[in-house]
Amino acid sequence: MKFKKPNFWDYKKPNLFAYILLPFAYIIKLINFISKKEKIITEKIKTICIGNIYLGGTGKTPITIKINQILNKLNFKTAFVKKKYHDQEDEQKMLSSYGKLFCKNNRINALKDAINEYIDVAIFDDGLQDKIFDYNITFVCFNAQTWIGNSFCIPSGPLREDLKSIKKYDAVFLNGNGENTIEIEDVLKNIKPDLKIFNAEYMPLNIKELDINQNYLAFSGIGNPDTFLKTLKKNNFKIIKTINFPDHYKYSNRDITKIKETAKNLKAKIVTTEKDYYRLNKLNTEGIDFLKIELKITNENQLINFLNKKL
Structure with missing residues (x-):
């Protein structure tokens, strides 16, 4: 799919187009609510999901790679799990260059392959909106610059879910180039006071x-x-x-x-x-x-403690 997000999605305030499309956003929300599924609890393997509620460009793949590197240093046997999309071969190739990747047409089969190879922790690149899994840890990635755009849900804005859905997730990554994130953190803490927030900055490697x-x-x-x-x-x-x-x-x-x-x-x-x-x-x-870049996590020791505690 050749997708280029509309400019008005990232306006600080919704414009006329956003309001015109708002009824469709409510319909999509209703469909998502109705289509809730019974969750699969996996006891044979630990699962981490790194995803987003803002559509595209939040740094989830670099964070997925970074968490994999951290867990490897902690002696966990890890693998990436990703749903196969033919227009996302770039992400699949990138992940496989950093570790073991299980990529199938559905995430359940990919996870089964990871279990069969006795993987300790399966790291899902994307999949927060796949309600079938009861992940051990969930991370939501945001770009500190674009944040939540005009704050409306698709197609009126860039959000897959309302920001209030952050309540059901464990932690957040604010990724960027050193932007001041205090206001964003305050908004998130007002929604969920005990939310873990980690900051990361794009750093060139080559x-x-x-x-x-x-x-x-x-x-x-x-x-x-x-x-x-x-x-x-x-x-x-x-x-x-x-x-x-x-x-x-x-x-x-x-x-x-x-x-x-x-x-x-x-x-x-x-x-x-x-x-x-x-x-x-x-x-x-x-x-x-x-x-070639990586996301340098400014409070990495806190992240390590968080991962150890949850796993």
Whole structure:
């Protein structure tokens, strides 16, 4: 699915379009409420779900990878679990490069495979809205910059669930580039006073391999391209041209040729995200750099204690 979120979703206040679509948002809420299922309790394996209630671009995949790394250091045998979507092969390839991945057309079968291989902890990348599982730990990821957009639910806004649904989840990650999150934390604490809140900041891992003294054309097809650009600029990249594609966009040879021609005319180098680079697959990637990032958790020791206590 080629999805590019409407600009009005991220307005601080809902506009006319948001209000026009509001009846459809209520219908979707009602359908979700009616379609509640009996939960599956898994005793043979521990489960963690990292998801979001804001559609796209919240940093859940980097957080999934980070939690996997932490649990490995704590001697847990872990694996990623993900529902298979043909337009999300980039995330699947990225996860499999960091650990064992079980990816099936439904999450139940993927989890069964993890159980059969005696995995201690299954880490779900996405799946908060899959009501069939009774996860041991649930994390909700937010982008500190976009937060909850106009605060309305799909299709009036970017939310999969009302913000008040945060009550049923265990913890929150506020991911970003050092934004002040005090106001956001206050809002969350008013909804659920005992909610665990963790902060994380995007940190480049391969910046020494890139020449930041050169001009760059930056392109991406991700849920929140503004965060990628902000990370580049924060690390002194000279971005003279940006090209944004829909989330999970499947690039063609024509796209890459056009990007390279544009960069050549501008006398600029090319940079994209790690996730986009995986999506280029067998296309000609010569001359295309990617920024490898991780989310550095500022209160990581608190997270480790939280994981140990819950698992």
